[in-house]
Amino acid sequence: MSLLSFLGRTLTLRNAYNERGQNFWSLFGGFESWTGKAVTPDSVMQIATALACIRLTATTVSTLPVHVYRESPDGSRQRIPDHPMAVVLRQSPNADQTPAEFLEGMVACTMLFGNAFALKTKTAGQVRALTILRPDLMTVRRDPNTYALIYEYADPRGRETYTAEDVWHLKAFSLGGDLGLSAVQYGRQAFGLALATDEAAARTFANGIKPGGFFISQKPLDAPQREQARKALVEPMQGAENTGRVGILEGNFTWQSVTMPLKDAELLASRGLHIQEICRLMGNIPSVLIGHTGEGVTAWGSGIESLIRAWLTTGLGPLLGRIEQSATRALLAPADRGKVWCEFARDGLLQADSEARGKLYASAAQNGWRTRNEIRALENLPPVDGGDVLTAQSNLLPLDKLGTLVGAAQRDPATSEEDIRQ
Missing domain, CATH: 3.30.1120 (Arylsulfatase, C-terminal domain)
Known part of the structure; x- marks a missing residue:
């Protein structure tokens, strides 16, 4: 890269950062913390706890199936596996990535930068491909005349300007503005403390744990x-x-x-405290899910299961809803908006819990809200004859009528339970 190109890119990025309310020092040094450590997305990824939280969330989201539905005239919904949005999200987002790799990147960027961007490639008004754009090279501003959103992307190859229709912008928690809030920026004191304590511990061991x-x-x-x-x-x-x-x-x-001895400084204890802080910043993730348990706490048992369910409800669930709504808004053609939407199959979260999965399936079959073949399809099993009928468990029959319903139904399938009661 020539000197002029480097200076041009630097000034471009400087303007981008200034428009986001960040100072020029943060362009090269990161966000300043009270410990004196520079906090950047790259340095945060070097903290084991932060990396584990981001990896856990991104991989969990990326492995959940995404389905696209259309509302039927009777109010029910119908899956559309061949819809362009379903093809992009489930089969091939672009020529270089699998759907899991693409969603991992989008979720990781959202957790680190507060924003994730993907360039849309369209054919006949339908999105056919999505390419991730680096958030640190993106500037989001509004046109002074039309007040429309403008996305300016500057990388070593040059500078491009896109409209809101060209970019899928996935935002993290925000105050209602054009950009999501970055956990790295607003949590820089906790991350800076983690970096400082990790460095202090490393230098202590580098010196042979000698004062x-x-x-x-x-x-x-x-x-x-x-x-x-x-x-x-x-x-x-x-x-x-x-x-x-x-x-x-x-x-x-x-x-x-x-210097104080290691025990008196309680260095190891202070390193343990920043694990809880980072887990809170990264989406209320129970520390046990990233391999950290407190003293006297086991990684197994009903208490841990409750923590996992709480994370799925208060942490992962809102993130999935945010992605669903953002994708539905950004990836649909105008003619499909309001009629088609996408959803993650949250049943996939139960795959590792065979007991909970069995109870859910039993409830579905016995209460008539899923057929046997629908349940078998969730387990990748072939359909069976007679498995497309909704069934319900019969209760409170008179004692002298026990067994009558089954016998009558075998003789005449049209016989109802009400007929037997009469």
């Missing part, structure tokens, strides 16, 4: 003696590989420690 301090000499040293002391005393005692090494102090040297 810092001074070698004190009984008399002043000249320059050659200082260099000799550094090579003989300081360098051989540093590093985790030298832990436990025995040293010899010559020339009236003594050792004076100047």
